[in-house]
């Protein structure tokens with residue numbers, strides 16, 4: 001009925017209003033979250049199956065005083081829109097350097113550390129200077145670091161991104177393409193960008209043991225990446241079946257709940273021991 005339709009529209013408008021109000025609130029609160037030390041890093045292991053070595057990915061968390069834990073999937077886009085991503089990105093890299101140093105002091109000498117960089121950071125002309133400054137002041141070697149960037153990030157301004165990637169690589173940083181395979185142009189840029197590794201998106205890994213075509217696609221991605229001398233990581237690995245399939249296809253590195261969820265720094269020693277025992 002007309003009444004029903006009208007009230008549904010009103011409901012929808014109220015819903016949109018809520019989303020809008022929350023977004024404005026997050027925008028404002030994010031400004032001070034860094035100063036109030038509400039951001040923290042969780043770490044998720046990545047396991048190199050053939051070498052038996054472990055690396056880590058730093059994943060940012062926001063513990064909001066009233067709203068609780070807010071997912072980076074929700075606040076990173078806001079940080080990008082408001083340009084706060086630059087401050088957050090610097091903070092993430094610095095904190096990751098400090099935590100890595102603590103791990104080294106605790107005897108984990110050759111752990112590599114991956115951080116996520118958003119497109120906005122890559123289009124910043126100052127990126128190389130900022131990054132060099134952080135590594136210098138934290139007295140950390142860039143060669144311990146992997147920068148994970150999404151394909152959409154590098155596709156935005158390919159001509160500008162290539163020299164930036166080259167400079168970062170010259171400093172010893174490993175460049176990995178995150179969420180690999182999601183964009184329509186994945187195959188198109190593989191030979192155009194100076195990259196070292198690809199991280200196959202979880203949406204593909206999910207299909208392993210689920211459907212034949214899905215498996216074929218993963219097999220093809222691994223095989224193509226190897227022909228291009230790229231290191232392959234699989235993200236979102238949750239089952240033993242997936243581990244077996246990926247091992248058999250020669251995937252070098254795996255990450256996902258099967259091994260460990262992302263954990264706060266304090267829990268890392270226990271998690272690293274657990275993963276090493278698998």
Ligand code: C2E
Nearest residue numbers: 059060071072073076092116117118236237238256257262
């Ligand atoms: P991502 O880089 O693709 O990270 C993987 C996401 O999948 C993480 O979510 C992780 O917790 C989750 N995950 C890992 N293993 C599994 C699994 O086996 N199953 C399932 N279902 N999920 C798994 P999270 O931590 O919520 O991060 C979401 C996204 O936020 C990240 O996706 C990344 O794009 C972004 N992000 C996180 N930290 C940062 C950061 O410091 N800077 C930037 N620019 N972006 C970040």
Ligand code: CA
Nearest residue numbers: 057116148178
């Ligand atoms: Ca990532």
Ligand code: CA
Nearest residue numbers: 178179199235
């Ligand atoms: Ca990813």
Ligand code: CA
Nearest residue numbers: 179201202235
């Ligand atoms: Ca993903």
